[in-house]
Amino acid sequence: MALVHDGDKRAFTVVFDRHVGPAFSLAYRMCGTRARAEDVVQEAFLSLWRTGARYDRARGSVRSWILSTVHHRAVDAIRREVAKEGYDVADEGLAERLPSDERTDSEFERRDDADRVRQAVGELPHDQRRVIELAYFGGFTHTQIAQILELPAGTVKGRMRLGLTKLRLGLSADGFVP
Amino acid sequence: MSDGKVMSQTHDCGGDAAAYVLGALEPAEADAFRQHLDQCAVCRDEVDALTGTVQALPMAAPQLAPPKQLRQKVLRATGTEPKRARRRIAWPVPRMALATLGAALLVAAVVVTGVELSSSGSSGRVIQAHVTGVSGSAELRVSGGRGELIVRNLTPPPAGKVYEVWLAAPGAKPAPASVLFGVNSRGGADVGIPATLTGISQVMVTPEPRGGSVSPTHAPVIVASLT
Numbered sequence: 152m153a154l155v156h157d158g159d160k161r162a163f164t165v166v167f168d169r170h171v172g173p174a175f176s177l178a179y180r181m182c183g184t185r186a187r188a189e190d191v192v193q194e195a196f197l198s199l200w201r202t203g204a205r206y207d208r209a210r211g212s213v214r215s216w217i218l219s220t221v222h223h224r225a226v227d228a229i230r231r232e233v234a235k236e237g238y239d240v241a242d243e244g245l246a247e248r249l250p251s252d253e254r255t256d257s258e259f260e261r262r263d264d265a266d267r268v269r270q271a272v273g274e275l276p277h278d279q280r281r282v283i284e285l286a287y288f289g290g291f292t293h294t295q296i297a298q299i300l301e302l303p304a305g306t307v308k309g310r311m312r313l314g315l316t317k318l319r320l321g322l323s324a325d326g327f328v329p
Numbered sequence: 330m331s332d333g334k335v336m337s338q339t340h341d342c343g344g345d346a347a348a349y350v351l352g353a354l355e356p357a358e359a360d361a362f363r364q365h366l367d368q369c370a371v372c373r374d375e376v377d378a379l380t381g382t383v384q385a386l387p388m389a390a391p392q393l394a395p396p397k398q399l400r401q402k403v404l405r406a407t408g409t410e411p412k413r414a415r416r417r418i419a420w421p422v423p424r425m426a427l428a429t430l431g432a433a434l435l436v437a438a439v440v441v442t443g444v445e446l447s448s449s450g451s452s453g454r455v456i457q458a459h460v461t462g463v464s465g466s467a468e469l470r471v472s473g474g475r476g477e478l479i480v481r482n483l484t485p486p487p488a489g490k491v492y493e494v495w496l497a498a499p500g501a502k503p504a505p506a507s508v509l510f511g512v513n514s515r516g517g518a519d520v521g522i523p524a525t526l527t528g529i530s531q532v533m534v535t536p537e538p539r540g541g542s543v544s545p546t547h548a549p550v551i552v553a554s555l556t
Contacts, residue, residue, distance in 0.1 A: 160407075160408070163407060164404065167400065167403060167404070168400070171395045171399065171400065171403075172392065172393070172394065172395055173387055173388065173390075173392065174395075175393060175394075175395035175396075175399065176387070176390045176391060176392045176393045177387040177390050179390070179393055179509075180390035180391065181390075183491050183509045184491055184509055184510055184511045185396065185509075185510055185520070186510075186511065186513075187511075189396060189399050189402070192395070192399060192403070193399065193402055193403050193406065196403045196407070197403070197406055197407060200407045215384040218384070218387045219384070221387075222352070222387070223352075226352060264385075264388055265388040265389075265392050267388075268385050268386070268388040268389045269388070269389045272386070272389045283351065283386075286348070286351040286352065286353035287351050287352070287353075287383065287386050288386075288390070290352075291353065292353050292354065292355050293348045293353045293354065293355075294355055296353070305344075307348075308344040308345065308347065308348050309344055311344070311347040311348050311351055311353065312344040312346070312347035312348075314347075315347045315350070315351070315379045315382050315383070316347075316379070318382050319378060319379060319381070319382040322382060322385055328381040328382050328384075328385055
């Protein structure tokens with residue numbers, strides 16, 4: 152990353168090639184269309200190219216930093232769109248904007264860590280998994296989730312906490328997270 | 330959430346840490362929580378503990394191959410696209426002759442490609458899809474067990490929805506292909522289908538809520554039969 156910061160084009164290309172797959176997968180999962188996902192990933196990598204100095208090794212891996220950037224960009228894009236088009240929280244479709252753990256992606260090499268994370272998320276109780284996915288992949292705030300699921304805000308936060316704690320236990324047992 | 334010091338003593342800060350690391354607090358709440366973190370070691374520890382877990386969440390998304398053109402777009406935008414090495418022709422061939430040769434090769438390539446795509450053999454074929462309930466046209470190009478759905482002048486999906494691709498094997502319920510798409514201003518889209526089409530009898534498209542569904546909630550608007 153230091154080389155990227157110094158404007159090393161080859162270093163940037165290496166970083167791009169190494170991380171674009173997970174970045175695109177995350178953006179696609181969040182945005183739901185190929186075109187929007189491409190825009191988000193492009194914005195994120197351009198930001199990386201311009202502001203690589205902001206990367207702090209002490210706060211995580213390069214991949215985590217890039218995926219965090221992609222996530223923020225995707226949330227911004229989703230919220231911009233919601234602000235522009237609006238949405239009806241009574242629309243039952245929104246409540247169905249749910250996990251894709253039944254989807255097939257066997258066409259590509261699955262990495263062990265992706266399988267492990269997906270499995271751990273899939274093992275969460277449905278109500279906990281639902282609020283985590285709506286928040287992380289859907290870009291919804293806890294207030295919006297409470298409206299969508301017709302639950303008290305405190306319940307939503309409680310499920311997020313329980314779910315993440317369980318997820319952490321499951322992943323840390325494999326040494327996947329500290 | 331109330332005063333941080335008090336909460337530190339009770340070790341109960343209302344569960345904001347999880348919502349915070351998920352990015353699910355309202356902006357004002359997130360600002361307040363950041364200030365609270367300066368005072369509350371319990372919440373700092375919880376945020377630190379859960380941050381690693383949230384950083385793993387992206388891997389829960391189906392892992393897809395990025396579109397090839399994305400690399401070119403990004404590298405071009407950053408000025409990092411490698412320049413192609415130019416070959417120097419070592420022997421004196423008139424430029425016109427090279428142009429003629431190039432044109433001939435191009436025509437040959439088009440003819441070969443056209444034959445391959447229009448044949449019904451296993452190497453490649455084009456299947457006209459039925460479009461129902463919306464306007465537009467669609468065709469499925471199949472090659473090497475993989476498919477690409479080409480739609481033109483297709484009615485955009487209703488507000489808040491996207492088109493989702495489904496694969497159906499004979500006698501089985503349609504399974505999601507992990508492909509969601511919209512159309513451009515001209516109703517066009519070239520949609521790569523990542524899954525193999527081996528054993529698949531129909532490729533279908535339905536409008537679904539953004540983010541997709543795990544089973545179709547709408548009648549298909551596009552159906553391409555492979556058998």
